[in-house]
Amino acid sequence: GQQLNQSPQSMFIQEGEDVSMNCTSSSIFNTWLWYKQEPGEGPVLLIALYKAGELTSNGRLTAQFGITRKDSFLNISASIPSDVGIYFCAGLEDRKLIWGLGTSLAVNP
Amino acid sequence: EPEVTQTPSHQVTQMGQEVILRCVPISNHLYFYWYRQILGQKVEFLVSFYNNEISEKSEIFDDQFSVERPDGSNFTLKIRSTKLEDSAMYFCASGGTRLNQPQHFGDGTRLSIL
Numbered sequence: 001g002q003q004l005n006q007s008p009q010s011m012f013i014q015e016g017e018d019v020s021m022n023c024t025s026s027s028i029f030n031t032w033l034w035y036k037q038e039p040g041e042g043p044v045l046l047i048a049l050y051k052a053g054e055l056t057s058n059g060r061l062t063a064q065f066g067i068t069r070k071d072s073f074l075n076i077s078a079s080i081p082s083d084v085g086i087y088f089c090a091g092l093e094d095r096k097l098i099w100g101l102g103t104s105l106a107v108n109p
Numbered sequence: 110e111p112e113v114t115q116t117p118s119h120q121v122t123q124m125g126q127e128v129i130l131r132c133v134p135i136s137n138h139l140y141f142y143w144y145r146q147i148l149g150q151k152v153e154f155l156v157s158f159y160n161n162e163i164s165e166k167s168e169i170f171d172d173q174f175s176v177e178r179p180d181g182s183n184f185t186l187k188i189r190s191t192k193l194e195d196s197a198m199y200f201c202a203s204g205g206t207r208l209n210q211p212q213h214f215g216d217g218t219r220l221s222i223l
Contacts, residue, residue: 033211042113042200042214043152088152092209095140095165096154097202 002027004089006100014108019076021087021103028069029091029098034061037102038085046087047074081107113203115215122191123223130186130218132201140204141184142212143176145169145197152200158184159208188220196222 006023013019023032031050035043047058049065049072056063062075076083086102114133122128134141143155157164158176166174175187188195198219202212 031209031211035214040216042115042216045211045213048211090152092211095157095159095204095208096142096167097144097152097212098154099152101151 002029002091002093002098004091004098004100006087006089006103008103009101010104010106012106012108013079015079015081017079019079019083019105020073021105022071022073023089023100024071025091025098026070029093030069031092032063032065032069032072033090033092033097034063034072034074035088035090036085037088043088076105079105079107081109083107113201113213113215115199115201115218117218118216119219119221121221121223124193125190128188128191128220130188130199130201130220132184132186132215133182134184134201134203135213136182137206138203139206140164140208140210140212141178142202142204143186144200144202144214146200146217147197155186155199157204191220191222193222196220 003026034046037043047063054065060077086104088102089100090097116131141158146152154167156166156170173189177185198217200217201215204212
């Protein structure tokens with residue numbers, strides 16, 4: 001089946017730094033989503049990408065859908081302590097989401 | 110902002126017992142989903158539901174599992190005879206009014222099988 005690989009697995013950064021994380025797929029998705037999960041909570045939708053090459057921002061977050069539809073990156077600018085959490089990419093295929101394993105982000109104030 | 114609510118937040122059950130996990134999706138949405146996340150593993154799709162029937166289900170969703178939308182508001186996942194390996198976080202998702210819209214998740218039910 002389709003697999004999503006996220007990198008890096010974890011990041012530990014200083015407050016104020018920019019962050020970049022990636023997600024690659026073994027095959028094509030038509031819709032790509034980025035979620036954030038904090039302890040004890042469900043995944044919260046950050047950004048949805050629908051078109052190859054699309055670049056979308058949500059506040060300090062920016063995500064791009066790769067031209068090949070097999071990859072995406074998520075950037076966070078000027079990180080703050082509340083950015084802490086696990087960031088998941090997910091590809092939407094036939095009504096179901098295929099998930100990556102997540103990138104765990106820790107921010108040192 | 111409308112949200113998906115799940116109850117209970119934590120369910121502890123003896124192996125072999127039946128459990129029902131409850132979800133109230135976003136009110137005007139038509140597409141509903143259940144996912145699970147075993148500790149330390151990725152989120153896995155279980156089942157999608159539309160127009161009062163299952164649209165798609167994964168290999169995990171065997172005969173022990175069932176879903177129901179009994180009253181137009183609640184969306185439930187039932188596990189008939191729980192096994193130890195059913196221990197996981199179970200997430201309900203509400204997926205909009207058209208196919209393939211982004212899915213919005215509840216905070217999950219932590220199911221612990223003893």
